[in-house]
Amino acid sequence: MNEENGSNSLIDFGLAEDKSKNIIKVIGVGGGGCNAVNNMYDEGIVGVTFAACNTDSKQLSHVSVPVKLLMGESGLGAGGNPEKGKEEAEYSHEAIRKLLSDGTQMAFVTAGMGGGTGTGAAPLVAKTARDMGILTVGVVTLPFYFEKKRKIKKALLGVMEMKRNVDALDSPLMYGNDIHKAKKILFNIYASDKAPIFVREMQEIDEFFDQLDPNIEVIWGIATDNPLEDDVKVTILATGMEDALNEQRYNGDNAGKGDVIDDEYLESVISLLYKPMKKEIPSIPEDNKNAADGEDEEPQLIIEGGPDEPAVVEEEEKQPKENPLLRRMRTWILNSRITKTLLAEE
Ligand SMILES: Nc1nc2c(ncn2[C@@H]2O[C@H](COP(=O)(O)OP(=O)(O)OP(=O)(O)O)[C@@H](O)[C@H]2O)c(=O)[nH]1
Ligand SMILES: [Mg+2]
Structure with a gap:
């Protein structure tokens, strides 16, 4: 029944508001997170509502998602500083609560880790949701390897903070990917x-x-x-x-060290998560082509475009690990x- 249309009749055939669409909310935090929700929104994904949260007013103005929240006062972004991102989110804590007070029962908080806003503010957005009793899932990305270790380490610390504040963190990059x-x-x-x-x-x-x-x-x-x-x-x-981070924590050298996160630990996690993709194709060297099995020989790399006839390699072996x-x-x-x-x- 709809009381707002002024009808007193017991049976009201007015259009009922579909409240189910508010049940799942996808919240993008920071530049990468907002790009992700914007893409989903532009694709016309239905059945969920979207919200874009950023500390950068200029970036936020380019987002087509209708529900936007500028966190903090400056509107200038967090400049790669997660502490600043966190402070700005704390400043807007009430606004974040309000954003989630529309019947949301499940929240996906998505962010690109490694900058200031996503790394610092997304865990706080997630915490706010979870404290409200909302089932909260984090979907994050780690920086590309070319963004270099300083940023990756910053991102990993953000991921760990995120893990403390969600019900099931998900990222295809975070696990053994199996x-x-x-x-x-x-x-x-x-x-x-x-x-x-x-x-x-x-x-x-x-x-x-x-x-x-x-x-x-x-x-x-x-x-x-x-x-x-x-x-x-x-x-x-x-x-x-399997969670590479947890596996490393419990099985690696740092096992039993509780919450100690030192540089050595971060380095070891990076080497687990960013396995180099090698395209090495083993082949039998020309001199040993007729040698039995070549068991004692080191596998050789074929230089592409070299003078030798190309080795016949099974398609399967050629493919890089992915x-x-x-x-x-x-x-x-x-x-x-x-x-x-x-x-x-x-
Ligand atoms: N795949 C993809 N990754 C992105 C995109 N934008 C950002 N990222 C990733 O997310 C990381 C953080 O970048 P942003 O999201 O722009 O940073 P921010 O959270 O806005 O932080 P500040 O700008 O410092 O306040 C980057 O290092 C990238 O790895 C995007 O459009 N696509
Ligand atoms: Mg930004």
Whole structure:
């Protein structure tokens, strides 16, 4: 019933407000976080509401998400300083609470770690949500390796702070990335009315899930997305994977040191998370081509464009090591008409 339209009748056929759309909110914090929510908003993702929070008024003015919150007073950004980002968020604590007081029951807080706002303010936004009893998930990215270690270390400290303030932190970069070890998967398939999903394609999905932990908990759904036309889009949210940070903490040299986070620890986490992608192709050197197995020989690198005939290398070996989750998905995509995949990171 709608009392606001002045009707006293018992039966009111006026349009009811859809309150369910407020249940899930995706909040972008900082430049990277706001870019992420902006992309989702522009893509027309339905069923969730978006909010963009930043300390940088200029960046915020370019965001098309209608709900925006300028945190802090200056409007000038946090200049790469997480402490400043945190202070600005603390200043706007009440406004953050208000933003979440619209019936939100689940919040995804997303940020690019490594700058000032996302790194410093996102944990506070997450804490505010969780303190309000909202199921809070963090989705963060770490800097690219080319952004260098100083920034990566700053980002890792932010991630650790984030972990303390969310119910299940998720980032494809944060874990060993092995979806085989996932404990829970939230899975949605989008197809157009013109080209709905076929049973045959559902069997492909079966095959994909057959490769995962048999005890995995799967929640899934199908939704219509007509602009996809002949394509299909899949959204996967996988949680419960091995956490490289925790593994290192409990199994590495720092095991038992509690919350001590020193440079050595950060260095060791970086070497775990940023494994170099080597494209080394072992080959038998010309002189030893006929030698039995060449067991004692060091594998040689083939220099591309060299005078020798190229070694015949299995396609599998040529491929650089990459995120197994993405590789799995790609394998799967090749077998079906799914051409677009949206993962938490992409
Ligand atoms: N993939 C991707 N990563 C981004 C993007 N923008 C920022 N990032 C990442 O997020 C990190 C933090 O950058 P920002 O989000 O711009 O920083 P901020 O949180 O706004 O912090 P300040 O500007 O210092 O207040 C960067 O180091 C990048 O690794 C983006 O558009 N795409
Ligand atoms: Mg910024």
